[in-house]
Amino acid sequence: MMVLVWAIGVLVFTFAVVRFVFRQDQNKAGLAAIGLTIAVILPHLGFTKDTGSFFPIFTVVLCAVYALFALGLNVVVGFAGLLDLGYVAFFLFGAYVGAWLMSIFAVNVSESWRDINIHFLDAAKPDFPGIHLSFWLVVIIAGVVAAIAGVIIGAPTLRLKSDYLALVTLGFGEILPEVFRNGDDLAGLNLTNGTKGIGPIDNVGMGFLDVIPGVPKTIRSSDFQTKYYVILVFCGLFVWVSLKLRDGRLGRAWMAIREDELAASLMGVPLMRTKLWSYAVGAVAGGVGGAFYATIVGTVNVDNFTFQFSIIILCAVILGGMGNVWGSILGGVVITWFNYTGLVYISEKSGFDLKQYEFAFFGLVLVVMMLFRPQGFIPAARTKQVRQADKEMLATQEVAV
Amino acid sequence: MTLLDARGVTVQFGGLTAVSDVDFVIPEGSIVALIGPNGAGKTTFFNVLTGLYQPSYGEVLFDEQSVLGVPPHAIAARGMARTFQNIRLFGAMTASENVMVAMHPHLRSGVASTILRLPKQRHEERDARAVAKELLEFVGIGGTDDEFAKNLPYGDQRRLEVARALALRPKLLLLDEPTAGMNPQESAAFTAFVHRVRDERGITILLIEHDMKVVMGTAERITVLEYGAKIAKGTPAEIRADHRVIEAYLGKSATEGAA
Numbered sequence: 218m219m220v221l222v223w224a225i226g227v228l229v230f231t232f233a234v235v236r237f238v239f240r241q242d243q244n245k246a247g248l249a250a251i252g253l254t255i256a257v258i259l260p261h262l263g264f265t266k267d268t269g270s271f272f273p274i275f276t277v278v279l280c281a282v283y284a285l286f287a288l289g290l291n292v293v294v295g296f297a298g299l300l301d302l303g304y305v306a307f308f309l310f311g312a313y314v315g316a317w318l319m320s321i322f323a324v325n326v327s328e329s330w331r332d333i334n335i336h337f338l339d340a341a342k343p344d345f346p347g348i349h350l351s352f353w354l355v356v357i358i359a360g361v362v363a364a365i366a367g368v369i370i371g372a373p374t375l376r377l378k379s380d381y382l383a384l385v386t387l388g389f390g391e392i393l394p395e396v397f398r399n400g401d402d403l404a405g406l407n408l409t410n411g412t413k414g415i416g417p418i419d420n421v422g423m424g425f426l427d428v429i430p431g432v433p434k435t436i437r438s439s440d441f442q443t444k445y446y447v448i449l450v451f452c453g454l455f456v457w458v459s460l461k462l463r464d465g466r467l468g469r470a471w472m473a474i475r476e477d478e479l480a481a482s483l484m485g486v487p488l489m490r491t492k493l494w495s496y497a498v499g500a501v502a503g504g505v506g507g508a509f510y511a512t513i514v515g516t517v518n519v520d521n522f523t524f525q526f527s528i529i530i531l532c533a534v535i536l537g538g539m540g541n542v543w544g545s546i547l548g549g550v551v552i553t554w555f556n557y558t559g560l561v562y563i564s565e566k567s568g569f570d571l572k573q574y575e576f577a578f579f580g581l582v583l584v585v586m587m588l589f590r591p592q593g594f595i596p597a598a599r600t601k602q603v604r605q606a607d608k609e610m611l612a613t614q615e616v617a618v
Numbered sequence: 619m620t621l622l623d624a625r626g627v628t629v630q631f632g633g634l635t636a637v638s639d640v641d642f643v644i645p646e647g648s649i650v651a652l653i654g655p656n657g658a659g660k661t662t663f664f665n666v667l668t669g670l671y672q673p674s675y676g677e678v679l680f681d682e683q684s685v686l687g688v689p690p691h692a693i694a695a696r697g698m699a700r701t702f703q704n705i706r707l708f709g710a711m712t713a714s715e716n717v718m719v720a721m722h723p724h725l726r727s728g729v730a731s732t733i734l735r736l737p738k739q740r741h742e743e744r745d746a747r748a749v750a751k752e753l754l755e756f757v758g759i760g761g762t763d764d765e766f767a768k769n770l771p772y773g774d775q776r777r778l779e780v781a782r783a784l785a786l787r788p789k790l791l792l793l794d795e796p797t798a799g800m801n802p803q804e805s806a807a808f809t810a811f812v813h814r815v816r817d818e819r820g821i822t823i824l825l826i827e828h829d830m831k832v833v834m835g836t837a838e839r840i841t842v843l844e845y846g847a848k849i850a851k852g853t854p855a856e857i858r859a860d861h862r863v864i865e866a867y868l869g870k871s872a873t874e875g876a877a
């Protein structure tokens with residue numbers, strides 16, 4: 218019952234805000250209200266509590282994390298038009314920052330670090346050794362580290378164009394996990410724990426809610442429901458950042474580079490700087506998502522960071538509609554659902570082992586999309602209009618012939 | 619005062635010399651034309667001025683500072699704007715956005731103020747849109763602000779390119795075959811427009827052009843290139859009478875027949 222009341226509340230509130238504060242038309246306000254209501258209510262629906270259902274809570278949380286990744290890559294691929302096949306690098310940096318700063322691992326780095334015990338507003342027990350910083354601080358650090366990594370990776374690679382850029386970013390995405398795999402003995406220091414991975418990683422701390430009176434006990438615990446809202450807020454913030462940047466000076470420069478790099482530079486747009494910004498902004502989402510991922514999974518293992526990850530996120534952006542933030546979210550959610558639950562669920566229910574044909578299935582989906590809807594589920598407004606105009610022009614030409 | 623001073627500019631691509639030892643001076647406030655048969659190296663010379671190519675030899679001073687080794691965007695920011703022989707607009711962006719891209723060096727708002735939507739950033743954006751609107755009206759395509767560049771008719775696209783170049787607030791405007799594909803009426807209107815840009819905005823203009831009517835109607839000084847070398851320079855009247863220019867365009871027998 219409470220859920221229903223909440224649902225109606227969110228629905229009405231969102232509709233009103235979008236309609237009257239942001240001055241959008243009814244359809245947009247309606248869609249926004251329905252979308253946000255589903256997103257908010259989701260973890261309270263019965264089926265999410267059943268691990269065998271078609272949408273268990275863990276998958277719900279992962280869908281939101283991947284939506285954040287897709288939003289990040291959308292800035293690079295969709296806005297600036299830079300084909301990046303190494304997005305996994307930012308995910309990796311974010312996750313390892315989370316692992317380093319929120320676990321016992323620091324004591325293993327070297328003999329002299331044996332007694333290290335740093336705590337700062339964290340959710341771990343005070344006598345637990347290692348470095349344990351507040352999740353909220355770690356998320357910021359992870360975002361900053363990923364952004365710096367983006368600039369460092371981007372500086373040499375962004376001088377390249379299209380296919381060459383794709384290849385070099387792919388290379389970086391392959392090299393970095395190898396470095397981390399062998400990072401258990403770098404100059405005598407164990408920095409990554411190699412193939413053994415790092416864990417357990419602390420939970421998201423919700424202690425700050427204690428100072429707010431009247432907050433129900435249920436949302437203090439660091440369960441998946443609470444964590445889901447945390448990642449939902451991150452997604453919301455990144456949507457805001459994406460949209461505002463897109464419509465501003467930097468966004469115009471990104472789009473100009475996407476449309477015609479040479480003309481953009483001759484119109485006063487500094488290419489390197491502008492491209493690096495897109496890498497850095499996109500990397501922040503990867504870093505934040507990575508640190509969050511570390512806390513929900515509880516361990517970070519180098520085997521999580523594969524080329525396949527970069528491809529899945531790229532597919533999410535393309536399926537959703539390049540350059541459209543809502544499309545990226547939808548693409549991320551759909552792909553993640555199939556990947557973590559959908560294929561297994563369908564296999565179990567139908568008796569046909571779809572999971573075995575995972576790659577064939579994804580390949581088929583991509584081919585079908587390219588044939589029938591190359592612009593993605595929700596194409597960017599400008600893509601839609603330009604395509605429409607192209608069609609009209611073709612039609613008039615045919616008439617003329 | 620000299621706005622642009624190119625000395626001994628030579629561009630070689632492997633064994634091919636595209637531009638050979640060209641001296642070129644543009645006085646501030648003038649309209650100058652660069653003409654020559656196809657493949658004479660005119661566009662290559664433009665590309666040297668705008669920083670796309672580095673010359674093998676020679677020096678280019680713009681506003682008394684060298685442009686050699688300066689990246690194209692920085693040269694543009696210093697006040698050199700150009701249009702392109704084959705139109706290069708940002709197709710999936712609106713006319714207004716196209717113009718606003720070229721204001722990039724003059725706008726100040728950064729990432730933080732954009733994300734936070736600070737009042738300063740909002741005002742800057744509003745002013746930029748107003749300037750874009752005004753520029754579109756100036757080039758004669760007012761009201762197309764929200765049309766995608768790709769969907770504009772050909773003639774309007776050419777005008778939009780000029781509006782975009784003007785948004786850089788240039789001291790020197792380079793026009794690469796601006797009347798290509800225009801009919802005689804449009805070309806005549808364009809001739810008048812070039813004068814307006816110079817007279818109303820005080821912008822020095824260098825144009826590459828094949829249409830001799832436009833060249834003779836606009837340029838105060840003309841330089842002629844053939845096979846990358848400068849073969850003549852002077853006023854329109856002098857160029858018209860120069861037999862080397864006639865040879866370059868019409869062949870040797872044309873001058874022999876006249877003599």
